[in-house]
Amino acid sequence: MNATSAPARVWVVDDDRSVRFVLATALREAGYAVDGFENAQDVLDALALRGAPELLFTDVRMPGDDGLVLLDKLKAAAPQLPVIVMSAYTDVASTAGAFRGGAHEFLSKPFDLDDAVALAARALGAERGAPAPAEAADAAAADALIGDTPAMRTLFRAIGRLAQAPLSVLITGETGTGKELVARALHRESPRAQRPFVALNTAAIPAELLESELFGHEAGAFTGAQRRHIGRFEQADGGSLFLDEIGDMPLPLQTRLLRVLAEGEFFRVGGRELIRVDVRVIAATHQDLEALVGEGRFRADLLHRLDVVRLRLPPLRERRADIGQLAERFLAAAAAKFAAAPKRLSKAALERLQAHDWPGNVRELENVCWRLAALAPGDSISRADLDEVLATQATARGDDDWDARLAVWVRAQLAEGAQDIHAHARDRFDRALLEAALEHTGGRRSEAAARLGLGRNTLTRKLGSGRKRS
Secondary structure, three states: OOOOOOOOEEEEEOOOHHHHHHHHHHHHHOOOEEEEEOOHHHHHHHHHHHOOOOEEEEEOOOOOOOHHHHHHHHHHHOOOOOEEEEEOOOOHHHHHHHHHOOOOEEEEOOOOHHHHHHHHHHHHOHHHHOOOHHHHHHHHHHOOOOOOOHHHHHHHHHHHHHOOOOOOEEEEOOOOOOHHHHHHHHHHOOOOOOOOEEEEEHHHOOHHHHHHHHHOEOOOOOOOOOOOEOOHHHHOOOOEEEEEOHHHOOHHHHHHHHHHHHHOEEEOEOOOOEEEOOOEEEEEEOOOHHHHHHOOOOOHHHHHHHOOEEEEOOOHHHOHHHHHHHHHHHHHHHHHHHOOOOOEEOHHHHHHHHHOOOOOHHHHHHHHHHHHHHHOOOOEEOHHHHHHHHHHHHHHHOHHHHHHHHHHHHHHHHHOOOOOHHHHHHHHHHHHHHHHHHHHOOOOHHHHHHHHOOOHHHHHHHHHHHHHHO
C-alpha cells in the first residue's frame, strides 16, 4: 500500500465485546480501518448502506444468524469479499462448514493477535494488505496501549465490556502508564464514539482558572473575561470527558463536580442559565484517593460517584514481556518521523531494556526509544548504545538517581569482565563521600567525620586505604 492510499477497511463481527475490542485494537495498530459489529443483521445493514469492506472476521456462534449463515449471505451479496471465520469450536463439522461456505480461512479461538494480524495481511494480499511503514508507525505512536501479558489481556477484556456501559470509570496507575490511552479506548469503543472526547489534566491548570476551564464563563464574569467561554463539559456534550489527575482538584471544585455528576447540570461562572449536558466522565489518578479522603483532601461522596468501576493500569515493570513489542513500535514510529529504516534491538539490548525498572513507565520507554533512534550509530542497537542513553537520562533526572547511574556502571564493568567490582565500587563510593565532606568543611577532618557519622580515625584510615589502592 503506498503512502497516499487509504487504509484497508476491515470488519469484525463477534457478540463477545472483549474479543471484538481486542482484535479490532490489534488490527488498528497494524494500520487498518476497523469497524466492529455484534450481530449479523448489523453487518448486512451496513453492507447495504456503505458497501463491502475489504476483509471481514466473523464468529460462528452468535444470536440471530450465526456466522455460517452470515457467510452464505455475504457470498451472495459480495462474492469477492474474503471472510475469516473464528470459533472456539474446532470440530470437523464447524471447520468443514466454514470452508464449504467459502471462508478464506478458519481461525481457532483463543488465537494469538499477531497471527490474526498476519492472517489479515495475507488475506488482503501483498499489494493491499501490509500497511506502509509510516502508516503502521503513526498507528503505533497514536495508541501505545498494546501488550500480550495476562495483565494487559485482562485490561483489554475489561475495556471491551465497559465501553458499552454508561458508567463512570476511575483509572488508576503510576505516571506514564498510559491512563489517557485507556480513556480514549473506552470512548472509541462506546456508543459515544462519534461524539467528542475531551481531555483535561486538572493538575496542569491553576486552581483559580480550573473552574472556568471546566464549566465555562460568561463575558464580564471576572477581570479579563471579555467574551463567553465554553467549558470542557459543554465541549464534551454527548461524548466523554477525561479528567486526569483528579486527586489534585481543589475541594470547592470537587463539590461542583459532584453536582454535575449527580444532576447533569451546572451554571457557567458568572452565568444564570442552567446548562444541561450528557457526558460520560472518566477520571484518572496516580494517587491513593482513599488516603486523600482520610486526610480530608478529597470528598468521599465524589470518590464513590467516580469509582463506579475501577481499572488499574499495571506499571511497566509488572509486564516486562511487553517491553520488546512496545520498543519495536516506538522505534518504528521514530524511524517514520526521521524518514529512515527502523533500528533493531540486539538481544543484549533487549535484555537490558527488560531488566530496567522503568520508573517513568511506558512514557520513559518511548523517550528512550526516540533517543536511540536519533543517537545510536548503527542499524542495530547495542547494549553499549542503550547504557549510554540510560546513563544520560539518569544524570538528567538529578542526584536522586545516583543508584541508577551506579547500576549502569556495574553492568558495564560486568560486560567488560572486570574483577573485584564490589571492592572497586566501595573504594570509589568512600572516596566521593569523603572528598565531598572535606570540601564542604574546608578540609577539617574532625568536622567532616562528624557530618558523615564516622570517627576521625575511620575517616583517616579510609583516606589512606584509598590512596594505597589508587
